[in-house]
Amino acid sequence: MEMRQITLNIPDTQKPRVVIIGAGFGGLNAATGLSDDKFQVVLFDKHNYHTFQPLLYQVASAGLQADSIAGPLRNLFHKRKDFHFRMLKVLSIDPVANTISTSAGNLKYDYLIISGGAKTNYFGNENMKKFASSLKSIPDALNLRSQLMQLFEWASLNSDPAIEDHILNIVLIGAGPTGVEMSGALSELKKHILPKDYPRLDFNKMRIYLLEGLDRVLPPMSPKASARAQKDLEKMGVNIRLKTMVQDYDGETVTIRDGEPIKSFCVIWSAGVTGETMPGLPAEWAERGRLLTDLNCRIIGSYNIFAIGDISMMKSDTYPKGHPGVAQPAIQMGKYLAKNLWALHQQQPVKPFRYFDKGSLATIGRGKAVADLPGNIMIGGRIAWYIWLFVHITFLSTFRNKILVLTNWIWNLFTYDKGNRLIIRPYIRKGDEKARAVYAENEVGS
Ligand SMILES: Cc1cc2nc3c(=O)[nH]c(=O)nc-3n(C[C@H](O)[C@H](O)[C@H](O)COP(=O)(O)OP(=O)(O)OC[C@H]3O[C@@H](n4cnc5c(N)ncnc54)[C@H](O)[C@@H]3O)c2cc1C
Known part of the structure; x- marks a missing residue:
């Protein structure tokens, strides 16, 4: 199918708009937990499904069919009133103008949650x-x-x-x-x-x-x-x-x-893997391909951009090199942000993120x-x-x-x-x- 003249078609809103990049473990949990009454939530992913990566090897070794580990995204958000999914790759971010850019146009955000995960690292080979x-x-x-x-x-x-x-x-x-x-x-x-x-x-x-x-x-x-x-x-x-x-x-x-x-x-x-960093962000925001955040998942140097999951590097006393690149930190950060974003929006104090290692x-x-x-x-x-x-x-x-x-x-x-x-x-x-x-x-x- 040839794509002609595409546009994002996101309705204008009076509410703060939260744009989420990536529907992996982090992005999905953030999107699921955010309230439509308080925010307009816009989710972008390159795929129209959530991938359960821990079982990819079973698909590759013929033990499972691909559909069994893919959750269709639109299906997961049927009951939402002000939630918008778009299957697109986010190409770049302009943190000064507060916009993201995609092949179907640009979109302004009030808050941006980057949860683009990691990509294979061949170390230049x-x-x-x-x-x-x-x-x-x-x-x-x-x-x-x-x-x-x-x-x-x-x-x-x-x-x-x-x-x-x-x-x-x-x-x-x-x-x-x-x-x-x-x-x-x-x-x-x-x-x-x-x-x-x-x-x-x-x-x-x-x-x-x-x-x-x-x-x-x-x-x-x-x-x-x-x-x-x-x-x-x-x-x-x-x-x-x-x-x-x-x-x-x-x-x-x-x-x-x-x-x-x-x-x-x-x-x-x-x-090896490395973070799926986005063009447009200042180089000093990243360390070894991951985006440095404070204990509220907010990128150090920004007031309205957050990073969660594999792409984030939150240094703490217990995790001085950031959290391990596994599903639980992404899930817990997504839930944490969904729970606390409204308080952060109102500039109220919130408890710092604490990872519970299961x-x-x-x-x-x-x-x-x-x-x-x-x-x-x-x-x-x-x-x-x-x-x-x-x-x-x-x-x-x-x-x-x-x-x-x-x-x-x-x-x-x-x-x-x-x-x-x-x-x-x-x-x-x-x-x-x-x-x-x-x-x-x-x-x-x-
Ligand atoms: C083969 C494999 C096995 C694993 N096994 C385990 C395990 O057993 N246990 C465990 O805990 N963890 C495991 N992990 C790690 C775990 O899957 C990751 O830590 C987890 O998925 C990280 O979640 P995330 O939300 O940060 O990113 P991801 O789940 O990777 O999600 C990122 C999403 O962002 C989207 N995206 C990226 N860039 C863009 C863009 N520019 N525009 C739009 N969308 C974009 C991607 O399509 C993807 O859907 C495994 C990973 C792999 C690859």
Whole structure:
């Protein structure tokens, strides 16, 4: 559909207008909690759905369908009187004129809440950006799912002995929660499903490498949780390489500083994120890609712009480097701002934001997870897995999402199946011009 002459179509208002950029965990909670009687609320996002990022890896590894972790935004705000959602990318902010700019025009705000989250950080490595896959959004997860399934299809057609030994190799760079959870899911695919799908392929040749620059997996979690996760993953056949600094990837070979290169056609980059900062803001408002705020989530240097979630850097005595880039700080900051914005508008004193750390969780596979709970308690195994299942179901955005995820998980539990091994639209890496031509010529997946 061609878009001609578009405009924002936001009605004028006598109330203070709050513009929110991003409907992730932070923005969604702020938008949900703000009262239409006091404010006009305008929410912008590049997508018309909220993404439940913690389960992206299950979409990429064919365990869940994409819709089950996406909550349609308009549906979530049906009952609101003065709430306006627009599916647009915010291009820039003018903090002097108090306007944001989008492809459909500019909009004035009285208050602006920036909750644009984080984006993949390749640390300037252009090859990595071109050839490695990332996992930050639903399109990313669907691309990765296609890439993996195409790899197996290609391997089943391959007659070239020069690549036979490494065609099924998969390399994950970064052993944070995404790398750990994805490598566990891949090893389950390899054990329970792929040999049945491709009986002629030798899956002993499918090696899953998990590379990490630091000296343990799950660096944000406790050393006990790291040790347990490492033990479980190694039992599942994942090749873990710690203190391993990846140098480059040319689409076929991962080069490693002081180490043996690894051949692979599928490399997943989960080694870093950086804030999704906005053009127009003064450089001194940001530190390492995150926007510096006071304890009311207000950007230091501004009176009416706030930053919450992954994009924000609120330094406090307990968190001198800002809060961890996980869902809970974003959720709690969104709720905090929704609760306190009216008082801040009236220049009344409000209590500073305090993050309540509920602990962290990572799943490794069926019946296997690790949980760092408040009070320095670490639990691993089946109980941690049940907690993980419960927490994830609870925080999914809609009832439909909860039902879809639960039924998929019950199905997977009893059948050991992952029913979403579909190549709906083929994925071709940005640097693979030859593959693009071959796919087009053969009309594969069209
Ligand atoms: C693969 C993965 C696994 C994770 N696992 C966990 C986990 O197990 N537990 C946990 O607690 N956390 C996990 N996290 C982290 C967690 O998801 C984030 O910390 C959380 O989403 C941050 O919320 P946010 O609101 O700051 O940003 P996000 O949820 O990232 O939302 C940002 C939103 O802003 C929109 N946006 C960005 N720029 C613009 C723009 N210019 N215009 C319009 N819209 C824009 C985006 O489309 C997006 O919807 C994971 C993250 C990833 C990627």
